Amino acid sequence: MPKATPSQNLSAWIVVSMLVMIAVPVGITLHSLHTPAIMTVPDPNPTPYGYTWSLSLFVIPIIVIAWWFFPGAGVEVPKRSFWRTIWILVPLGFGLDFFCANRFFTFANSGATLRIGAPALGGNVPIEEYAFYLSGFIVILLLYIWLDEYWLSAYNVPGYAAEWQQGQRLLRFHFSSLVVGAAILGAAVIYKRFRSPYLQGFPEYFAVLVMGGLVPSMGFFRAACRFINWRAFSLTIFMILLISMFWEATMAVPCGWWGYRQERMMGLFIGAWAGLPIEVVTVWIAVTYGTTIVYEVVKIWQHSGSTAKQAFLGIRPQA
Numbered sequence: 001m002p003k004a005t006p007s008q009n010l011s012a013w014i015v016v017s018m019l020v021m022i023a024v025p026v027g028i029t030l031h032s033l034h035t036p037a038i039m040t041v042p043d044p045n046p047t048p049y050g051y052t053w054s055l056s057l058f059v060i061p062i063i064v065i066a067w068w069f070f071p072g073a074g075v076e077v078p079k080r081s082f083w084r085t086i087w088i089l090v091p092l093g094f095g096l097d098f099f100c101a102n103r104f105f106t107f108a109n110s111g112a113t114l115r116i117g118a119p120a121l122g123g124n125v126p127i128e129e130y131a132f133y134l135s136g137f138i139v140i141l142l143l144y145i146w147l148d149e150y151w152l153s154a155y156n157v158p159g160y161a162a163e164w165q166q167g168q169r170l171l172r173f174h175f176s177s178l179v180v181g182a183a184i185l186g187a188a189v190i191y192k193r194f195r196s197p198y199l200q201g202f203p204e205y206f207a208v209l210v211m212g213g214l215v216p217s218m219g220f221f222r223a224a225c226r227f228i229n230w231r232a233f234s235l236t237i238f239m240i241l242l243i244s245m246f247w248e249a250t251m252a253v254p255c256g257w258w259g260y261r262q263e264r265m266m267g268l269f270i271g272a273w274a275g276l277p278i279e280v281v282t283v284w285i286a287v288t289y290g291t292t293i294v295y296e297v298v299k300i301w302q303h304s305g306s307t308a309k310q311a312f313l314g315i316r317p318q319a
């Protein structure tokens with residue numbers, strides 16, 4: 001007799017529990033290190049074009065998924081939903097880079113890049129920054145779609161048009177998301193005020209990341225929750241976190257591809273990982289969560305056959 005599968009709401013909490021189950025013991029273990037690990041690199045440019053080549057961590061999975069996994073499995077990608085999601089998220093990423101890159105990050109090792117400057121407030125940033133945002137959103141979305149449509153397809157929603165009740169609206173306030181987001185941000189503010197090495201100021205970067213996950217969740221979680229393949233989401237987020245930890249802790253920060261302006265962080269730094277701020281982990285959770293919600297909402301809209309005004313606001317045309 002097959003076992004009953006958990007509800008979508010319960011599945012969401014199971015994913016949160018999985019993250020906490022790993023994060024707590026990792027945090028306890030890393031906190032036991034009282035002398036931060038410092039990697040000394042005598043060569044001023046130990047990784048020529050290192051940042052440029054490291055983008056293959058995103059580019060190669062994109063190629064493999066798009067040109068091998070999808071055709072080989074006979075998976076039909078919802079192209080309109082995919083590209084509309086990319087056209088929403090990538091400009092937001094570019095905007096974040098333009099307005100905030102020089103405020104939150106440093107780029108000490110120009111030899112790790114192509115030395116092509118891209119525009120940003122406060123001075124140019126490496127062109128790799130914009131390639132990073134473009135390829136990052138694409139690989140997260142492709143990975144989630146492949147897991148949802150093929151590898152873990154037994155847990156997706158097969159008929160969006162049948163599941164979505166006409167007359168409902170996608171934009172519906174989700175109070176719990178606001179409470180959770182406010183609690184997390186409040187804890188970051190308190191930590192910075194009383195425990196951070198930089199007691200003054202506001203945890204700006206952490207606040208931006210919380211908002212990146214909070215805004216889509218607060219507006220669309222109620223509509224998207226039952227359509228999200230939470231098993232596909234959980235595997236996506238763990239794979240992206242694995243790439244991130246390898247990328248930043250072992251190469252990027254020790255070799256100076258980019259660094260963090262510590263005074264604008266929460267102040268919780270991981271000594272065993274070259275002093276990485278906790279925001280390094282938070283960014284991938286927020287981005288993957290926000291990307292998944294936006295994609296599912298766009299997909300519901302596309303399957304509803306309604307105009308944007310009808311689908312998002314529930315406004316029906318007058319007879």
